[in-house]
Amino acid sequence: MNRLILIGNGFDLAHGLKTSYKDFMEFYLIKVFMMLVQNNYQYEDPLITIASKNNSRPIVAEYRKFESGIAYLNYLRKECSKLFDIKISLFLHSSHHNVLERNWVDIEMTYFHCLCTHIRDGKVDRDNVSILNRQLAYLKNELEAYLTAVETYQPIDQPDPDLLDIFLQPLFRKDFSAAEKTGDEIQFLNSFGLSQEQGTAGYNLIANFNYTQTLEPYLEAIQKNGLKNYRINYIHGKLKSRENPLIFGFGDEYNKVYSEFEEHNENSIFEHVKSFKYFQTNNNKNLLRFVSSDLFQVVILGHSCGLSDRTMLKAIFESENCRSIKIFHHKHSEDSNDYHEKTI
Template identity: 30%
Template sequence: MNRIVLIGNGFDLAHNLPTSYRDFINHYWEQWGQYLLGVYSSEKLTDKLCSISQTEEPESWHDIFHTRYFPTGIEISPTDVIETIRANPDRFLIEATPFFQHINKSFETKNWVDIEGEYYFWLKRIFRESDCGYDGAKPLNKELDEIKRLLIEYLDGIQKDQIKPDLVKECIQKAIHGPCEAQDISIDGQPAFEDFAKKRLDFLATHSKMKKETFLNKFGYPYLSNHSAIDEYNKQIINKNYRPGLNDLVNYPQHISNINKRREIVPDFFLLPDQILLLNFNYTTTADMYLYKNSGFEVNHIHGKLGDNLNHIIFGYGDEMDDDYKTISKLNDNDYLTNIKSIRYLETDKYRKLLRFINSDYYQIYIMGHSCGNSDRTLLNTLFEHPKCVSIKPFYYQWQDERGEWQDNYIEIIQNISRNFNSMQTMRDRVVNKEFCRPLVPKDN
C-alpha cells in the first residue's frame, strides 16, 4: 500500500514562509512604493498591470513624498507611499486592468484571493459579455503571463533566502513517514489493507536483516535500535503449530486482530507504506527537504518548480467538470485553452508518472496544506475517485480567533473535497473522520 501526500500552499505557510497570493500582492505594491520613492520625474508611471498618475499639477514623485506628505528626515516605507496614494484619490489615480483590479478588490474585501480562480472567472466573462473590458482571451492571457512572471520572481527570492533545512518540522516529518492506520481506511478498502498488512508481516518475519535495515532506513528508522521490537512481535505471531504445506508460518488472523483491536502492541514498522509520493502543487522545494537521503521516495512537482523553464510552470485553471468548460472547449478558439492545466500537463511527463503511480498499487492520500479547491478539480477527481484510493486524510489548519478560542478548517477542506467527487457515497467512505485527523502543525509545536 502506497501513500500520496498532496502538498499545497498551506504547507509553505505552516513553515512561516510568505508564499500566499496575499503576500505576493502586498509585495507587488511594495515594489511600486519603493520605485516611486526614487523617481524624480512627475510623469504617469505604468507597468503591464496598472498605472499611477497625479491628478493635480504634477510634481516630482520623490519630492511629493519626502516634502509634502512626510516630514523631512523621517524614514518612509514603500507601504507608507501606497497607503498615502490610496488615501488621497483626489490627488492620485491608480488605473488597473479589469482582471488585476478585480484581484485587488477581492483581496481588499475578503483579505485573500485565488488568482487562478479569478482568471477562470474572467475567461468565462469574456465569452459571455461583449463589454467586459476585453475583446478576447489573448489579452487576459498576457496579463496572467505577467502575473506568473512576477510571482515566480517573488517566490524565487523566498526560495533562495528563506527555504533552509532547519525549517523541517518533526511533527510533519513523522506524519509523512508514519504508519498506515486501520481506522483511516475506507470500508471498501479494508480487503486491500489486510492484504498489505499480511505481506508486510511476511517481509519482516522472513527477510534478511540487510533487507529489513534498508527498508527501515527509508523512513528514518535505524534498524539496530528497533530490530528487537520487530523480533519480539514476530515471536508472538509465529504459528507454533506450523507444518510446511499444511498451514501458515505466521498467524495472519491474529495479526489482523491485533491491528484492529490491540494496535498498541503492533510496532509501527509493520504498517509503514510501501512507497511515498509527495505530489507538490507548489513551485518551491520546501517539501523536498522531508525525504530522507537514498529513500527512493520521490517528489512530483506537478506544476513545475522554481529553476525550471518558465514555460513549464503551470499556472491557470483545471476544472473540466465545470459545465462552462464544455462550452469553452467548443469555441474553436485555442486562446481560451492556453492556461487549462490538463492541457499544460502534456508538456512534461509528470502527469503520466502520477498515473503510473496510482495504477501500481492501492494508496491512501494525505492532504497537507492543499485547499482542494476547484482550480485543481480535474486532477483531484482522478486521484479521489480512482478504484485504488482507499482513504483521504486531511491535515487541517488550526488557529485562535479574536476571543482566544481554537478554530480549524477541517469542514472547509471536506466541503472542497466533496466538489471533486461525482459519488457522495464514495466520498463519505474514503474521507477520514475528524476524530482520526490532526492539525498539520499542532498548537503545541
C-alpha cells in the first residue's frame, strides 16, 4: 500500500508565506501605482493602461492612504474618471472583481472564463484569444518573479513540527473502511507490516502543486527519521528552473465547454491548457505511473481541490487503486473550518 500526499498553496500559507493569488494581485497593483508615479503618471502593460488628464498628479500618491492596492484601483475607477484614462482588460477586471466581492481569486479559472467569452456562436475570436494568452503569459512571469522574491526574503529552513508529524505518521486501518467493503480486505491487511491497526506505506510520493521549495526541509527531516521511501514530484514546476518550468493555466478538461473547444481548428485556444504543458517534463507521467502501480491512500494537505486541477485530481481520486482519501483541513476559528468545502 502506497501513499500519495497532495500539497497545495495552503501548505505555504501555513508557514506565513504570502503566496495566495490575492497576495500576488496586491503586489502587482502596488507595483503598477509605484511605476505610475515614476513614469510621469503614465503606465501601460498587457493588463492595464493608466494615463493622467490635466496633470492630475497629486492624487496618485494617495494610494498609500488606502488599505490595499486593490481598494485603491477601485477608487480610481469609480471616483477619478475625470482625472485619469484607465483601460483595464477583462482578465484583470474579473480578477479584481473577485477579490472585492469574494476576498479571493483563482486566476487560472478566471482565465478560463475569459477565454469562453471569446468563443461564441461557433466562432473563435482569434485576436482576443491571442491577447488573452499574452496577458496570462505576462502574469505568469510576474507571478514567478513575485514568488521568487517571497522565497528569497522569507526562506523556510526548518519544518513545522506539527506538519512534519503528518508526513511521519503511519497508515491507519480506520482510514480504509471503504476499502474493506470492496472485497480487498485480505490484500489490504497484508499491506501492513506492523499490525492490523496501522502500518508503513511502501512508497510515499509527495505531489507538490506549489512552485516554491518549502518542502525541501521536510524531505531532509523525513530522511533523518530513517524514512527513505519519500520523493517529491514538483508537478507544476519549480521557480527559476529551465528543466522544470512553471505550468500555469487551466486544467478542467471535463468542463462541458472544453468539449466545444475541441470542435474548433484553433490551436491558440489550448495555449495554456495544463495537460499539453505536462508533456514538457516527465512529472505527470511519473505521477500517473505511481497511481496505476499499486493500491494507495491520498493525503490532502493545503490543496483546495478546485476545478483548475480537475483533470489531474479526477485521475487520482477515481483510480481503482485509490482506497482512502484523508483530508487535513484548515481551522479558521474554534467553530469554523474548511473541511466541508474541501469535500465538495
